Amino acid sequence: MSAAPFLTVRDLAKHYVSRGTKLNILEGISFDIAKGEVVGLVGESGSGKTTIGRSVLRLVEPSSGSVEFDGTELTTLSAAQMRRTRPRMQYIFQDPFASLSPRMTIGEILTEGLKIQGIGTRKERMDRARNALVQVDLPAEAVNRYAHEFSGGQRQRIGIARALTLAPEFIVADEPVSALDVSIQAQVINLLRDLQQRLGLTMLFISHDLAVVEYICDRVIVLYLGRIMEIASSADLYARPQHPYTRALLSAIPSPDPDAPRNRQILKGDIPSPANPPSGCVFRTRCPVALEACAHTIPELREVSPGQFKACIRDDLN
Structure with a gap:
């Protein structure tokens, strides 16, 4: 990574109103690109x-947030x-x-x-x-x-x-x-x-x-219902995914070896509507390891290993 990111996105949000209902398409999106x-x-x-x-x-x-490109704030x-x-x-x-x-x-x-x-x-x-x-x-x-x-x-x-x-x-x-x-x-x-x-x-x-x-x-951002679930280098993400959603996505990649062991993780139901997102963690309604606290806590994107970030309150997923 260079000292100054070429593109910096901070707290990007996009909302629409349809027939009196607010649709939260994006919320709190932040990332850098070198x-x-x-x-x-x-x-x-x-x-x-x-x-x-x-x-x-x-x-x-955007409804709100900052997008800075090569030192210039684009939103203004x-x-x-x-x-x-x-x-x-x-x-x-x-x-x-x-x-x-x-x-x-x-x-x-x-x-x-x-x-x-x-x-x-x-x-x-x-x-x-x-x-x-x-x-x-x-x-x-x-x-x-x-x-x-x-x-x-x-x-x-x-x-x-x-x-x-x-x-x-x-x-x-x-x-x-x-x-x-x-x-x-x-x-x-x-x-x-x-x-x-x-x-x-x-x-x-x-x-x-x-x-x-x-x-x-080089790096990957994993998105679910308008929120970032995980950010990591490609090498780390594919070798050691940290978020349950990332693991479910990766388990669906076809293997070139039909005899290789598979640990397919099938998510139940469909992605919720942005007009009625779940409380707390937006992924909790489909998460196989959700806790009761997930319904009340919006997880922050935090660094769990050098250069790898996840938005999940659980620390016991290895």
């Missing part, structure tokens, strides 16, 4: 992963100031089919952000688009084609190229391979890993696939 680090964000659907990614980039406005920037900051922070969307306009050529899609930012001449912008396509292993001539002419994996490469045209330093990758065939996923993940290392990118990698996260991420 420059050049890849941090994974994992959890079940409905845990708030995408909301964190979009709130960090102010694609949705005006729209014009944020627009000037956006080239340094880019987003890779989950759905490669819905995120590319069918009415625009690939060249127009890739140069749109440059045009909005007033960067370069038309020729210079198109040169950057061609270069970005080559970086993601697509032909430069693809600038003249349309999205429907490409496969899902190729479209996601175009989505990655769109982010790269602005030469970002920080990328939020939101489930970038979940919509792709399994045979294509590894290719795109390897591409992202190569680009991250070659360009020195800092990345928040959102996924529900813990095997993918282990492969690409």
